[in-house]
Amino acid sequence: MTTEADPALVQSLMQGAIDLHCHSGPSVMARALNHEQALEQAAEAGMRAVLFKDHYYPTGPFVDVLKESGKATQAEPVGSIVLNNAVGGINPFAVEPALKCGAKVVWMPTVSAANHIREGHRKSLLPTKGKMLKQVGLSAVDARGDLLDNVKQVLDIIAEHDAVLSCGHLHISEVWPLFDEAKKRGVNRLLVNHPSYTVGATLSDIKELVGMGAWIEHSICMFIANRMKVYDDAFLKQMIEAAGVDRTFFGSDLGQTNAPLPVEGFRQIIGLCLSLGYSEDDVRKMVSTNAAQLAGIGANQS
Template structure:
């Protein structure tokens, strides 16, 4: 990977958006808290940071940061992940979360049956201490039909025009989920790290984009460090499968003993430039595409 001009990287950091930040507090080991993540993003010129925790909704932290005057240079954004800790795919958890400003609703991650199968031999997302064993969740029944509680959640997502992320569901579950979501008026469909746990192929990525989905890639999986899973050529293939206009990056960072989120963004900018993407293409993938998806800024167009 060739080294990018630091000044160019600095320029591309202006307005960048992280919709996948794992800051703390958390039952998982974290390198920084939500306030520190926001401060570091603001210092780098980033526009917004979405806090994601696998065990609790993060909207209340956003309110505290705003009320204390610590959200003037970069916008904090809340989200909710529908794991066992919030009652699973629970409309009674989703409704207050989105009314308190959650901008992304993630389907199950650590509680997803698919995630649990993937982690049978090795814990994919370890906690700091022993916790109750997760109950495996799916969005479909034994016949492959979408569950009624999932449909209720989709209606809330559509009503509030927030993002539906597939979480760690298997691609076989994502298809019926997104089909029903579109029928119920959900327009902001997100597939995070499509090849990791989700199991989407390059052809799946192309088809997902064709039905209106956005593809988010986790920076941590492509830059040097203990969380790297894939090489540069695979990243290029993933971007080409979806197209620059439907691709963006989230750091998926904040873990202890890993690159910090802001530095992760700097590294992925350099990597994308080295892969031949233009300044404007990189700007889309680290900022404006995420703004469009999550309605960040008054001028963000509809999905």
């Protein structure tokens, strides 16, 4: 049984927290708050930065609007691009302007990933508010398992901008050649999000990924009490131990309707990690400084 965390300690650990996986709107998917509201709530809680992620459009322009309107003074907004069909797939011509316009993270396909589509064959993964065109399945590799040329072009652009490469919802079998080639081409910031969900990484895979220099992000929504919870506390601890505290961090993966708001998700995961026996320093790494180091945010970059 978990014990209730000291609210003052939780609030202390919220100071400087970073969410690199916020699903605020506008979106074709049902959202509980918009980007401006997400940033305001994060700032009020003492958080340092919020990355806006949408499966259908680059969010960098919203970062520029928030900064130009003076609404980004307490918490930093961060943009991203997800390489789904909506932006032409794994498209270097979409990645380049995104990275020149507020984006720090490039996600490989999610809803358009062939792996994601197979996973959702019998259940609705990430439904939209209304009916939309069926996604065309995308992969990073060809039928022989070799990395596609357009993927290599994207990697070169990511390396040039020193941005973060996330594997998105590609299968772990695609992640190995992707990250191998990324390292060869000078990409220094490698991210695996929710490794056991859709990606299909095992605990031994997680250890190997960290050995390659990758960071492991866990989705808060999958571990706290809500309609999207899929894993128990014991499994969370196993995954943290597999990667190590120094290479693990949390993103909310929240913003959906009928779910905790991103800030509340962070409060709950802090309490959960404390109840699992992690120290204040460990928790601060997993909600703040590790994400800062990965994304190159502020003075915590090293």
